[in-house]
Amino acid sequence: xxxxxxxxxxxxxxxxxxxxxxxxxxxxxxxxxxxxxxxxxxxxxxxxxxxxxxxxxxxxxxxxxxxxxxxxxxxxxxxxxxxxxxxxxxxxxxxxxxxxxxxxxxxxxxxxxxxxxxxxxxxxxxxxxxxxxxxxxxxxxxxxxxxxxxxxxxxxxxxxxxxxxxxxxxxxxxxxxxxxxxxxxxxx
Numbered sequence: 001x002x003x004x005x006x007x008x009x010x011x012x013x014x015x016x017x018x019x020x021x022x023x024x025x026x027x028x029x030x031x032x033x034x035x036x037x038x039x040x041x042x043x044x045x046x047x048x049x050x051x052x053x054x055x056x057x058x059x060x061x062x063x064x065x066x067x068x069x070x071x072x073x074x075x076x077x078x079x080x081x082x083x084x085x086x087x088x089x090x091x092x093x094x095x096x097x098x099x100x101x102x103x104x105x106x107x108x109x110x111x112x113x114x115x116x117x118x119x120x121x122x123x124x125x126x127x128x129x130x131x132x133x134x135x136x137x138x139x140x141x142x143x144x145x146x147x148x149x150x151x152x153x154x155x156x157x158x159x160x161x162x163x164x165x166x167x168x169x170x171x172x173x174x175x176x177x178x179x180x181x182x183x184x185x186x187x188x
Contacts, residue, residue, distance in 0.1 A: 030083040030156060030163060032096075038162065040100060040121060041073035042170055055186050058108045062115050065103035074100040074119060081123070083156055083165075094150070094165065095124040104130065109184050111135075116145055116176075126150060128170070134183055145176040 044059070049070070052059055061067045065074050081096035097120060104117025115133040120142070122129070128146040132139045153167040172180075181187055 030081075032081045032163075035076055035079040035081060035098065038076045039073045040076060040098065040119070041071050043071045051188060052107070055184065055188055056109050057184065060106040060108060061104065062106050062117055063103040065105065072105060074103045077101040079121075083163075086153070086155065092124045092126075092150075094153075097122055107180070107184075112184065114139075114180065114183055119145075121148070123148065123150070123168075127173075132176075132179060139183070140179065143175060143179070144173050147171045147173050 049059070059067070059072075061072060065072060077099050078101070079096060079098035081094065081098065084090045084093040086093050100119040100121070102118070104115050104119070107114045107116075113135055115136075116130050117133070119128055119130040126148040127144055128148060129142050130145045131141050132143055132145070147170075149169045149171060150167070152169060153165060157164045157166070177188065
């Protein structure tokens with residue numbers, strides 16, 4: 001079968017690039033029943049990094065994540081994605097789950113390091129879940145960490161064997177903000 005991928009993201013947002021060895025695209029629909037590779041990349045918004053600096057927090061990465069040129073990327077380790085035409089009436093038009101095991105984002109201040117990792121992106125619910133560790137100890141499992149706003153999502157782009165969705169913005173959830181504030185004794 002033809003190799004195919006789906007990805008989701010934005011300038012100050014997210015890019016998922018996923019690949020599959022076999023998938024079919026009936027009409028305007030792209031279906032990747034088994035994602036094999038790719039990554040989710042998030043360009044860190046200046047407002048976010050400025051806020052971290054003002055709180056004395058240093059961002060970093062854990063596991064297989066990469067932080068380069070103000071963008072952090074996480075390898076997709078498993079998942080499935082289905083994409084319907086945004087011009088149709090079917091909603092949500094991007095559905096599935098993308099797993100990012102063994103990679104994450106770290107926030108460090110003094111002797112405290114919070115690691116957000118093992119992300120699961122659910123484009124249908126527009127939520128990103130993950131595990132939270134404080135100095136290596138699990139503080140929360142599969143917690144709701146970020147909300148995904150797809151109002152700026154651009155049409156599906158095909159690049160070779162990959163499909164790329166760009167334009168989702170990522171926002172810290174209220175749950176995650178409370179947890180980070182209590183851990184770092186901040187009020188952000």
